[in-house]
Amino acid sequence: MKTMFRPLRQGLLLALTMGFMATLLAQDQAHKVDQQDLYRYWIQINPKVQMDAPNSGLNLDKPGCAAVTYTVGSDGVPLDVQVAKLVPKSDLGPAARSAVANFRYGPSLSNRIGQPVSTYYTVVFNAPADPAQRQQLMDACKLPGYAP
Template sequence: MIRISSRTGAIAAVLLLAAGSAQAQNLRRVAPERLTGYWYLTNKSVSPDVPNTGKNLNQPTCVAVSYMIGSDGRTQNAKIEKVVPAGDLGQVGVSIVNQLVYVKGNQNGTAVPVQTYYVTGFNLPEDPAAKTALLDKCKLPGYDQTT
């Protein structure tokens, strides 16, 4: 019988967390508009959890959530990156991302995981220019925009 002390278990947990973080840092960062070469979204709909009360729930808002698409096409490590204007709709974006499922695209023969992000809007204005201006505020830097 192998005994693992609590100290050894804690060290193992830290090493596993560090390995997961290192993997996330080494992933190809793909802009949402370029994602279909790597992964295709299969969902037709989602059912996000929406709060009944909170800050700026009725304001035109954009939310950016970063996440990893794993080799199985499932999303992982969803993280709220931006909410404009600040409010309580970020968790709704995470709820959406956690329900997304993908299949590999034609540039992704071995189903390599990638890091990307999702932007969604709430209470968006009818005017297309105003809608685009708001959603553009949630674009994230550092993602491959051209390949």
């Protein structure tokens, strides 16, 4: 009787171990990449996107930025799109989120397997013409923790 349950017990242990390892690998698959290094993994294939902009709201006409985090999934579609930072406080967060949600990507030559990557994109609103002022505005929305 004991020998009959031994293969069942070993199979169950193997299944549990494989499930645990798959969970660990899935968590590690989408590593964080700085937005300027995303091209090494994914190339945006639709440079013009539509966004849902509000008609009225707080600080719509002020210069500002939104840092939008997301994961480029294995199919090139953004997943878990969220506004992580909005400077200054305004009602433009949903517009930034909708723009990034409409991005589409193709894998780069060094990412033929389509490895998911977590990153962020800085959406700039009413940007000043001066490059130094524009960069200062974008720096306000820089997020830490993304490897260059």
